[in-house]
Amino acid sequence: MSVTRRTLLTSAAAAALAAQFRIDPAAAQEKVIRFSMPQDFTKIYTFVTSEYNQGQRDYISLVNARGGINGYTIAADVSDHGNDLPRAIEAFERAKSQGAVLVDPLSTPVARALTPRALADKINLITAFSGRSDAADGTVFPYVFPLSPNYWTQIALLVDYFRQQSGDLKGKKICFVHIDTPFGKEPLPVLKRLQEKLGFELSTFPYTPPGNDQSAIWPQVRRARPDWIVFWGAGVGQTVALTEVIRNGLPLNKVSSSVWLSESDMDVVGRSQAAGVLKIEPCASGRAPKLIQEILKEVVEPGKGAGPTEKVGTAYYNYGVMLASLMVEGVRQAFARAPQGPISGEWLNAGLTSITNFDAQGLIPPTTVTKEDHQGGGKARIARWDGAKFVPVTDWFTAYSDVVWEVIRESAAEFQKSGK
């Protein structure tokens, strides 16, 4: 017994050590650009992450299958950080020592914790739909890239859509139901400013995280007789909110969410029951876009897909493709500027900040990222769930960017002041 135990322990220790020494296998083979994707597969975001990550890797496979960029292939180092900061920091530092030029953690707490490191180490931190909203201000956060409409832009888009539909929001009532965390409360400053500007009435209804019981909130929302409702959460809170909307008989076509609503959520709520609900769409969903078709033909059909085929074309999958395409476009631009490299965080940074009018063959709104604007213009559209898929009801647009940028600049200035 003691011998087997000892052998077991010794071999486990040896294996653990071996794993530690595998620090830089890719340094030997040149012509590789490393993207690090430590994401949360196991803790909170789970299926969101796996669909998002699947989209990212499928797009990267597509690029690599076509010969890469400038002769370089892209290596995606996927690992699980489980939303745990020591693990995420380990992954970040490992990525740095392996020469990764970009880290995409897809987690608000992780992105916030990594921000000071990314700024100090000059590694591009992708914080799409997560992280600090004020990172849109590239002058203060040169190495942090939302590359997508932040939460402030998203709420401004929704309010503008409501205004378009109601004609005028004066005296109208908007109910904002949100998870009671910093993330849930994030849209409030923009909402309050828009309230002053447009004269609507705003009621907020916080629910306790994680939000699997919201039965006390929604009858109050019903009694408030809102003209428009926004629900703001993530993960389980979203499906519960939607279920409660249906149960309380609120008009679904007056209810909207942020970007966090997908086919998988609809499967939980009931696909046909949820018909009518709105959401923000940062990129086209479904399999119709040309890019998704190409992925299906060149990656998924030959059996090189990174996950289950039925998930191809879901909302989160397409977000993954969207972000991967933007990252790769950044690489392309970087090569256009400095073909000889050296491949580094700064090199990619120059590329990412010169993405101009890139639309990923119609998948995303024309996106221009500059040194000042890291959210790429903040364009998105509103989509309605018709019972089977999301149908866009507006064109790509952006709204109240003056108000949004005012809040971004204020918050960024505060960050700049405090870190010094």
Next chain:
Amino acid sequence: MFYRRAGLLHTRYQDERQLWPFAFDRGLVGCVCLVLVVAPFLFERLYLVTYLLPWIIWSTAALGLNLLMGGAGQVHLGYGAVIGIGAYASVHMLRAGIPLEIAMLGGGLASAIVGCLFGAAALRVKGLYLAMATLAMQYMVDFIISHFEIISGGTQATLQVPPVRFLGVPLSSDAAAYYFALGVCVVVTLFLLNVKRTSFGRALAAVREKDYAAAVIGVDSFRFKLLAFWVSSFIGGVVGCVLAVSYYRAISPDQFHIDLSIQLVAMVIVGGLGSVLGSFFGAALILFAPIVLNHLVGLIADLAGLPISADLRAHLPLMLYGAMIMGFLLWEPLGLAKIYNNTRNYFLVWPFRHAR
């Protein structure tokens, strides 16, 4: 063989009472200390910053909790909140321009005061009920931090730690931050090594075993329970400051959630209740097993060319990790420290195994 007891004769009480009477133990401790001191020159930056530094900080936290759980036998499920209070208090002080030396103690004091308030529940309730009371503390502190923007720091709820100096040395470099954490860890470790030999430590042990029996032999369990909460929360608060200053550098409420509390309780239990060495072992296992297992599974999958889905690849280490903790606890319920102790006991009498 290694641990030679033969020939150890003490003629003075001081010799008898030294921390490590065996020469081998002293040598071992000396070697470990030496490695820790030269670590910034010895190891790659990655290992210093992401393994050694968090290990030292979490071990210090586990030591603080171990004083309460292993030393005084009081359950605490809100130690993450205690650390959070220390972190927020000290970072706010730092931002107000108070030097780190004072801010660190201030963070400790803030934690100690709040920790004591909730620890007062321990005077009335025990066991599971105390666990509930401390859990309530965790949730209340979480709630208060994230609901007062003046505490959490605006809509982004993230507080930057300003550049700081400790005793005149700026903690901007990795090595300086590491030495700062190591210094705190050494002080706390020495304190805990000695606590057992003081009347305070003995009183805690009496309270742990049976509080009214302790009262019968003249130990004021009211006082010592509160004192245990005070000391342990103070250590927690100081660790919060170290964590913020030398590791996270930006703090947000989610860093001090229930997850952290559970992690710390796991470290104490897996390491060994009431054991100083165990706190270090426990911290290492709970912090690094998931990371190492992840790399291991990834490596095996890559080497064998197994087409494992990303989902399974992420969940497999988690299952192994769970199995590992259960295995350790089944094999040695008294924790990793006991495993070390058994080995040591074996070598103490080696080769005469029967003498055990």
